Amino acid sequence: MRARHSIPAALVVAVLALVGAPSVAANPPNPLCLDEGELGAAVRAQGDAAYRLAYDPARKGTLGALFAPQQRMLREMEAKADAGDVASASRLGVLWSECMLGGIEYASSKREQAVGYLELAHAAGNREATYYLGMLTAIGLRDGTPSLSAAAPLLIQSGRQRAAADEALAAADTYAAIVLSRLRSLSAEAFRHARGTAPRGQPAEVVVNYDFCAASAVVEAAPEGMDRTALEQVLGGPMAGLPTDGLACDTREAPIGIRVPLGIPAA
Numbered sequence: 567m568r569a570r571h572s573i574p575a576a577l578v579v580a581v582l583a584l585v586g587a588p589s590v591a592a593n594p595p596n597p598l599c600l601d602e603g604e605l606g607a608a609v610r611a612q613g614d615a616a617y618r619l620a621y622d623p624a625r626k627g628t629l630g631a632l633f634a635p636q637q638r639m640l641r642e643m644e645a646k647a648d649a650g651d652v653a654s655a656s657r658l659g660v661l662w663s664e665c666m667l668g669g670i671e672y673a674s675s676k677r678e679q680a681v682g683y684l685e686l687a688h689a690a691g692n693r694e695a696t697y698y699l700g701m702l703t704a705i706g707l708r709d710g711t712p713s714l715s716a717a718a719p720l721l722i723q724s725g726r727q728r729a730a731a732d733e734a735l736a737a738a739d740t741y742a743a744i745v746l747s748r749l750r751s752l753s754a755e756a757f758r759h760a761r762g763t764a765p766r767g768q769p770a771e772v773v774v775n776y777d778f779c780a781a782s783a784v785v786e787a788a789p790e791g792m793d794r795t796a797l798e799q800v801l802g803g804p805m806a807g808l809p810t811d812g813l814a815c816d817t818r819e820a821p822i823g824i825r826v827p828l829g830i831p832a833a
Contacts, residue, residue: 660694
């Protein structure tokens with residue numbers, strides 16, 4: 567995920583220690599994914615001691631104090647977006663979309679707000695907003711119905727997906743975009759058990775073949791000692807819950823998918 571705001575690295579670590587990082591996150595999630603209320607609730611869920619550490623007014627440099635300027639900026643941006651400012655709607659819609667694609671789960675009202683901002687910016691010709699609207703459409707976060715066929719035209723319009731010769735190829739490109747996005751969110755820790763007896767102090771290069779209709783990930787190449795069954799389970803995770811509409815799976819004679827060379831970070 568691209569960082570859109572400057573956050574001190576030590577502060578990110580502190581936030582993750584308090585609210586807990588997803589086990590498959592490759593990079594710490596942007597702390598600005600959470601507004602003041604969400605951050606406070608997440609910290610309070612860790613217990614009273616964590617909450618006092620984060621918000622004790624007698625302490626200097628608490629999370630509340632350190633985040634105050636950024637949170638104020640986001641509130642102002644949100645007010646502008648609600649008033650119809652396209653630039654603010656795009657920035658905030660994209661930020662929240664990146665957070666959701668990275669695994670953050672928002673309340674339905676906030677998801678709808680993010681989609682509304684993206685739709686406003688998309689209607690104004692903002693191609694980045696169009697891209698994220700397509701990504702959310704593909705996984706069902708736009709209207710509750712995952713759809714490759716509905717998402718593909720948006721991704722093509724954004725300029726970040728090629729125009730395809732037919733609907734099936736367009737749907738396959740969209741499916742691939744989601745899988746690759748999710749693969750980038752996998753960390754070395756996610757592969758810990760799959761490493762088996764392979765050396766843990768160095769990166770591992772693997773090749774995986776994805777069959778979209780079969781929802782299968784088959785390892786073609788991996789370092790000696792790696793547990794291929796466990797590896798395929800991890801690599802198959804990015805396909806979970808993805809739709810197959812538009813792929814013509816019922817009538818397809820040959821598999822449709824992608825072959826992905828992948829570098830796994832050192833453990």
